Amino acid sequence: MKKVKEYLNTKVLTKLVVALAVLLTLVALFLMITKTAPVLNGNDKGGDTCKSVVLVTSGDTLSGILSKQGLSHNQISEIVSVLKSGAGITGLRADRDKIEFVRDSDESPVNKIVVIPSPWRQVELTCDKAGAWKCNTVEIERDTRAVYKSGVILDGDSFYLAGQRAGIPAGILSDVYDLLAFEMDFERDVRAGQKFSVLYEENFSSGAKVDNGHVLAVSFDALRGNVKMYRFKKNDGSYGYYDEKGNGAIKSLKRTPINNAKVTSSFSTRRKHPVLGFTRAHKGVDFRASTGTPIPAAGAGRVVKRGYNSGHGNFIRIRHNGSFETLYAHMSKFMKGVNVGTTVRQGQTIGFVGSTGLSTGPHLHYEVIKDGKHVNPLTVKLPAINNLDDANKAKFLEYRKALDDGIEYLSQHPQLFIVL
Numbered sequence: 001m002k003k004v005k006e007y008l009n010t011k012v013l014t015k016l017v018v019a020l021a022v023l024l025t026l027v028a029l030f031l032m033i034t035k036t037a038p039v040l041n042g043n044d045k046g047g048d049t050c051k052s053v054v055l056v057t058s059g060d061t062l063s064g065i066l067s068k069q070g071l072s073h074n075q076i077s078e079i080v081s082v083l084k085s086g087a088g089i090t091g092l093r094a095d096r097d098k099i100e101f102v103r104d105s106d107e108s109p110v111n112k113i114v115v116i117p118s119p120w121r122q123v124e125l126t127c128d129k130a131g132a133w134k135c136n137t138v139e140i141e142r143d144t145r146a147v148y149k150s151g152v153i154l155d156g157d158s159f160y161l162a163g164q165r166a167g168i169p170a171g172i173l174s175d176v177y178d179l180l181a182f183e184m185d186f187e188r189d190v191r192a193g194q195k196f197s198v199l200y201e202e203n204f205s206s207g208a209k210v211d212n213g214h215v216l217a218v219s220f221d222a223l224r225g226n227v228k229m230y231r232f233k234k235n236d237g238s239y240g241y242y243d244e245k246g247n248g249a250i251k252s253l254k255r256t257p258i259n260n261a262k263v264t265s266s267f268s269t270r271r272k273h274p275v276l277g278f279t280r281a282h283k284g285v286d287f288r289a290s291t292g293t294p295i296p297a298a299g300a301g302r303v304v305k306r307g308y309n310s311g312h313g314n315f316i317r318i319r320h321n322g323s324f325e326t327l328y329a330h331m332s333k334f335m336k337g338v339n340v341g342t343t344v345r346q347g348q349t350i351g352f353v354g355s356t357g358l359s360t361g362p363h364l365h366y367e368v369i370k371d372g373k374h375v376n377p378l379t380v381k382l383p384a385i386n387n388l389d390d391a392n393k394a395k396f397l398e399y400r401k402a403l404d405d406g407i408e409y410l411s412q413h414p415q416l417f418i419v420l
């Protein structure tokens with residue numbers, strides 16, 4: 001066991017030394033890159049070829065863009081069909097996809113088209129002498145590094161504000177929130193003085209940062225103890241999040257379906273009803289949110305009811321695996337395509353916040369029903385999904401130890417990173 005530990009420690013330290021070297025190289029590279037920034041838009045007449053890049057905007061269609069480049073109707077239909085069969089591309093996404101057109105000269109016809117659906121994938125279409133288009137997908141190599149950010153909750157802070165102050169990018173912060181929401185009640189578990197940290201991926205291509213990747217580890221000193229979660233690759237190649245002991249961190253249901261929504265009324269067996277005026281049980285939890293806020297399904301399952309009644313207004317009820325059901329009330333409208341019998345994923349939008357039925361203002365009324373009985377969504381014990389078998393668990397515990405050592409080192413040297 002000691003050997004394993006030494007091995008892992010050496011491995012992490014080696015990586016950190018490498019990281020420092022890479023950092024220095026990067027500073028040098030960066031200076032070079034800023035001087036020779038690549039032109040992404042407009043014409044680039046480097047060498048003999050002529051290149052132009054089109055950024056897809058709202059309302060653009062593939063055939064429309066191709067037509068503007070002087071391609072014939074026949075060529076366009078061939079390109080559209082090759083893209084579909086060769087790369088699975090059937091449509092364009094505004095403000096995300098880019099298309100590059102290459103010609104031999106300004107006046108020549110297009111002989112190469114590069115569709116760029118993500119920073120990590122390029123689909124190259126080339127036209128042979130006979131005029132037939134062929135398609136080839138190129139995966140762009142990426143360098144990934146793990147970076148560390150930490151922060152502390154101040155008086156009057158929300159976790160979101162504190163996370164932004166700590167320099168955690170918005171997308172990562174929202175992923176962290178999603179993860180912690182399985183274990184924490186942000187309404188009651190967050191206090192000034194609590195510390196948190198996150199280790200996440202930054203992806204680079206040719207020395208330039210392109211985007212952020214996954215959350216690798218997260219830690220939060222919650223009121224009822226430190227919550228830690230780690231992303232881990234199992235022997236079958238799939239990934240999951242696990243707590244320190246290797247228990248599945250993703251639960252079958254979310255306690256608070258809408259991120260960052262304030263609890264305005266808790267679960268209770270007796271409360272004075274705000275509209276009816278007399279005392280009756282409140283079988284769910286109310287979350288304040290503005291009209292139109294998307295309501296995600298708390299867990300994977302099947303819609304068993306979708307309708308209207310005078311109390312709940314527009315509501316949806318979902319049956320999940322095992323013994324749980326969830327109910328979402330007072331919706332302004334349902335999501336298109338979500339009907340009785342529809343199978344939904346965890347996090348999939350099923351409808352939108354409103355104030356229909358017996359309601360004093362826009363909010364989500366959320367109920368969890370276990371074995372036919374209403375339970376408190378914020379405290380009910382929820383089953384984990386994706387638990388580890390013994391072999392994976394042993395591997396996880398080794399990995400976690402190594403990662404913890406790396407995190408400990410980075411917490412002392414936050415300017416460094418781990419090369420993955």
Ligand SMILES: [Zn+2]
Binds near residue numbers: 282284286364
């Ligand atoms: Zn309610």
